[in-house]
Amino acid sequence: MDSNSTLTGKIALVTGAGRGIGRAIAGRLAQDGALVGVHYGRSEAAALELVEEIRQNGGRAFALGAELGVPGDAGAVFEAFDAGLRKEREEYGGYGAGEEGVREEYGRYGAGEKGEREKGERGEGEREEGESAPAAEGSLDILVNNAGTSGSGPVSRATPEIFDRMIAVNAKAPFFLVQNALPRMRDGGRIINISSLASRRAFPESLAYAMSKGALDTMTLGLAKELGGRGITVNTVGPGFIETDMNARRRTTPEARAALAARSVFDRIGRPADVADVVGFLASDAARWITGQYLDVGGGTDL
Template sequence: MRELIGRTALVTGASRGIGQTVAARLAAEGAMVIVHFGTDERGAAATVDAIERAGGTALAVQAELGVDGDVETLLAGVEAGLAGRPLDILVNNAAAPPAGPLGVTTRAEFDHLFAVNVRAPYFLIENALPLLREGGRIITLSSVATRMANPAQTSFAMTKGAVETMSRTLAAQLGPRGITVNAVAPGATRTATNGAVFDVPGLAEQIAGMTALERLGGPDDVADVVAFLASDAARWVTGQVIDASGGLFLGPRV
């Protein structure tokens, strides 16, 4: 049974990685998906092509996030693609990667992280509200970095902590419209674009050893959680951060 037939979705950063898989998953459930990309036009085209070959409907919209006019550019493309229809599902997936630990991250890198990871989703939600139907869904990707002390990701974790707080407070604000607002926090997730990171000898085994389910995550593991939150089955779930890490670093393993 396809849960999202007749609905529309916007997935930011959907040209690769988790975002690409989320877009495909929502399309497989019947949603018409707007595939946002920043610079990877080829990747976005591949996402759209894969969705269409599977019998779904999608279109790509370009907008560089973290710069002046980013939200306005994106929503202009979204409105054109919707052609008068409301938006049902907004997935804030696009994010800048960790820049480095304290003492290494430059001011410019720090500002860029917050511009992409915090400012863009905040103002995208604000400006998309007139398009979002009553009973809509807002889902933002966070990270287990918010509950783990990893000095190499301090500034990145700060941005994800911000969107978790944003999700809780907006859930309270938008509840009267029946709009649910949640965050999903992946852990170590191997994708087609970051696979080389996990090819470092012993790293994948080390992470698996710190994970309750004893393996690395895949993009499908995260996309399934997003699809659940987008569905009617999650109508009573809001203001939550859903850990989708397989139980990464829950405590000592004995």
Template structure:
């Protein structure tokens, strides 16, 4: 475990999957965690209950991302809930996990699908960071969750690939810009992970084996595999690491 006592974290898309695992891990390490969700308040409450049952502290925030005014709405709720907890204003760790993908080659993608993919995967993090920076304390941590697909040619979800590539460029640029404040900005790039996103493919032995074969460990990743690395990036142990893309795909791109 790492010492995040006295830190406040916001994890977008943390009602399920990788986001939930990151929220739980940061809370276990001592952070007060804002669990963000879009519409699945039941799943968000489950994340909250799991955190509190383990002795951690958290609160939930419901807000749609990728729409006009999303950053303002999310941080208004964040400020309100933080005050209700009796916590000091401010933010130490910002994790962008919320995202969406549309499957299809370039000839199949619609303009609406492309715009939505860019809005949620790139535009939302951009403006959340913009609005969060005056709340973020010096020495803060920004962690962007990308994907192993940016290292591969994966034509069947081209809009998603383009969006995640933009997120990684945002990471490098901000790392240089925010270094003077001691704020680190890094990217996590998972491969196939066992979540609701991959549930249909892991439901059969054949589907699971096909996904596992991408990893050198012949295994499908677990949300905790990603969350444990996020915990390192959120801690003081990563103070000399910034602008990096950390591959957490189990060697899937080798």
């Protein structure tokens, strides 16, 4: 595999990794040496195909399925992630089992670390005093909150159901995925949230979607400050128009494609790899001094 090996020994989870931007991100992290959990909601065949592709190229990956935007979604994702990781370790070994950084006792941030909760201050999913720590602790280095949904329409066409769906998938799910990830994440880890230029531009044609991505941007800021003591960086990547299934309806004619391309100074529509390469950088040690930032990956959109 043509690998930079910058992430060798690291474990990553990429949500919504079966298609589009998430697929490119998972492939890039695997190329750089990480063991990648390829999450999917409904695209099982695509996720399994990607895992096979990564393995054939000399990388390591496993698929895990769980729908987002439903009650208990974050817990279901990590239940599947933990099971997939255990199986991967049993078959191939390595990647965190018994390595430095595995937490052995209580607390969301590990015993004795900055941010350890006092007794009685447990959050959702945290353990009572005296309960044993799960074997999953110390089993994650990189979380990429990529999965999302779009198509909310303008305010005049919005419904409570559509609004709730946007918030549930694009904001609530990442929030609780982070909550579940932190006990597992080793110090010096990476949280990378995939947002959208829609959160930084007037985007009335999909207002609830833009609002949900704005919430993700705000989460990045708070987490970056909270987790700095553990050396965990938290950043947002904001893609512009990228050629994926999600926005295919906006590229149905040559004229429509040309109009989208013209919004970039490079006069083209972005590719998933354009975003994946930025995520690969943020996941690496080269980005250790970058946190709490929104990286515009829009190819100079609307300059």
